[in-house]
Amino acid sequence: MQPFDDTYFMKKALQEAEMAFDKGEIPVGAVIVIDNRIIARGHNLTETLNDVTAHAEMQAITAASNFLGGKYLQNCTLYVTLEPCQMCAGALYWSQISNIVYGARDEQRGCLNLKTKLHPKTIIKGGVLEEEASILLKRFFIERRNLN
Numbered sequence: 784m785q786p787f788d789d790t791y792f793m794k795k796a797l798q799e800a801e802m803a804f805d806k807g808e809i810p811v812g813a814v815i816v817i818d819n820r821i822i823a824r825g826h827n828l829t830e831t832l833n834d835v836t837a838h839a840e841m842q843a844i845t846a847a848s849n850f851l852g853g854k855y856l857q858n859c860t861l862y863v864t865l866e867p868c869q870m871c872a873g874a875l876y877w878s879q880i881s882n883i884v885y886g887a888r889d890e891q892r893g894c895l896n897l898k899t900k901l902h903p904k905t906i907i908k909g910g911v912l913e914e915e916a917s918i919l920l921k922r923f924f925i926e927r928r929n930l931n
């Protein structure tokens with residue numbers, strides 16, 4: 784049996800990213816986990832919804848809050864294939880989420896280089912299936928360039 788570890792849940796987030804890819808969306812996916820159980824999934828839908836706030840993390844935060852019946856995501860872990868941007872890091876701040884685990888770094892728009900404040904209770908870690916996440920992103924941008 785497969786263990787419920789960071790790699791396991793990041794694979795689930797990658798499946799979400801692939802769903803975004805298939806819709807022509809920048810392939811970023813997220814899942815939110817509590818007690819080894821996935822309670823929310825999301826993928827980037829900014830083109831489909833014509834909404835710049837429709838990032839994978841935002842979809843997952845809303846779904847998780849609906850599932851839990853409360854706005855705080857204490858004891859939850861977000862798995863996201865790309866380091867969260869400032870907007871998502873801001874939303875995660877308000878959610879008081881316990882853990883953020885990301886795949887690939889986003890040097891330009893990620894929350895770390897831009898020094899977005901995370902909640903003091905939030906622990907962030909990266910590099911889980913980083914290679915898989917960035918290959919998917921690169922493939923997307925290469926294919927899109929070839930279409931133009």
Ligand SMILES: [Zn+2]
Nearest residue numbers: 838868870871
């Ligand atoms: Zn974002």
